[in-house]
Amino acid sequence: MKFHLNLLRAVNRAIYAIFEEEKYADKVLEKILRSNNLWGARDRAFIAENTYDMVRYWRLIRAVAELETHELNETNLFTLFGTWQVLKGVALPKWEEFKNVDEKRVHHNYKILKTQRKMAYSLPDWLDDLGYEELGKQWNKEVEALNETAPVVLRVNALKTNKADLVKSLAEKGILTEPVQGCKDALILKQRQNLFITQEFKDGMFEVQDASSQLVAEFLKIEPGNRIVDACAGAGGKTLHIASITQNKGRIISLDTEQWKLDEAKKRARRAGVSNLETRLIEGNKTIKKLYDTADRLLLDVPCSGLGVIKRNPDAKWKLSMEFINKVKGQQEAIINDYSKILKPGGKMVYATCSILPSENQKQVERFLKTHPEFVLEEERVVLPSESGFDGFYMARIARLEKTVTA
Incomplete structure (x- = not known):
């Protein structure tokens, strides 16, 4: 994977705003993605996906990097980003920004920490305790599912169109969808795209709804x-x-x-x-x-x-x-x-x-x-x-x- 420094800095800015300034992730990303008109769809996806993934696994990343109590300065933010990439199996470039990422140490720490549910799925202690108290062993399955990336689902607006016509209309624009079993008005997006610029959305033919x-x-x-x-x-x-x-x-x-x-x-x-x-x-x-x-x-x-x-x-x-x-x-x-x-x-x-x-x-x-x-x-x-x-x-x-x- 080829990294671009400006995209990494965008991820770092997002992480800082979410955790240090306590802002909501969706609002942070919306603002950052609007800040550079030169970013293409792939660039925007890189920023959004890495930000959300790091938020999902924040406790694990900080623990593996041995930066649980350190301030989120630029050096540490790059170390945390690099740690996450190592955990994903991505080879890091020989950049000065990643000088503090010790890949052997990352793998060693992860091997130890992954046996703890609250670390493996990055949960605050109190939340892990509450979930297990209320759901018992079912909590193990739920925390795994809740750390997955949410699919994008559309709801067909029957006041304006029907499912077959919307599927066809979107497909003509290269937006592929498939029906959701047991949910008559739902269509799941096969690949993430910006749906809000489509004429179908502007005409009220669908809403995004899980x-x-x-x-x-x-x-x-x-x-x-x-x-x-x-x-x-x-x-x-x-x-x-x-x-x-x-x-x-x-x-x-x-x-x-x-x-x-x-x-x-x-x-x-x-x-x-x-x-x-x-x-x-x-x-x-x-x-x-x-x-x-x-x-x-x-x-x-x-x-x-x-x-x-x-x-x-x-x-x-x-x-x-x-x-x-x-x-x-x-x-x-x-x-x-x-x-x-x-x-x-x-x-x-x-x-x-x-x-x-x-x-x-x-x-x-x-x-x-x-x-x-x-x-x-x-x-x-x-x-x-x-x-x-x-x-x-x-x-x-x-x-x-x-x-x-x-x-």
Whole structure:
């Protein structure tokens, strides 16, 4: 492999911004990749892939390089980059920048460290302990899957096109895709490319959305004419899928606590050809109370740890904390207790997370059902990265009975 110094320096800048300045990896890379118009697709891929890979294996790389507590100056950043290349089996050029990379020492240290799960898969101690406590031996499979590179998956927008036509249209531009079994609107990209410059994207024919995430809207079992509330809508990814399923019939109300996310959802909805969407900013309990007993379908895609999507956001494991997870569990409990009242008797709601921890998923639903006898669990589904190859998700479809059950 031929290295170019300016590309390595770009990776170093990204790593420094992510770990020293505590910035989000996707935003860092977006800014860096925009900084040089002369970089081609291969150059950009080199920067992005090496940055994300180093973030995934950050603890291991630092330990193998014996730089766990050292500052991230230019010399050490080059040593860490070189260490990662040696671990991948790449021969390093005889550059001054790599003078501190001792290949024999790297292999020696790796042989020792790879026997420890938290080192081999680069996990903070507390996260490794939590995952094993909740999932047992299954955690071994999940941490391996979560360190893999996330595939790029498209969701066909049925308001604008169909799967066959989109596959053909993209193929004419050299963008090859294949269907995802068990996910009717999903197409997986065979080779990473910039999809956002295509006319198909600009015309709203598809969205980028993981296959597991696409299962959530289908799980609502939407019927024609339903009034649907997406109560934690964010920027509208699942809202748009719901609209596609409804074919612009019925009514969708998207709620969120941040106006900029709702503005983004409206922008995306216009591109997607959605005409049955209303957005509302959550301004305290009064917003929710106005909606009590009004929804045929309710989606609660609640805030969560995001442990199921670490392959997509590898820097999250270095930003997460036990304190945050405990806080978000409290939010989940409050949301399902309060927002469930939006559902009409006879309606159905889906509680969903992109976490793989039972304490955020099954246990939250069990606790809710124990104190709300007017609700019953219809079906739940756990999607594990090790089994699906996609993101980790949990979803539970819960029905509100027509009449309250008394003990």
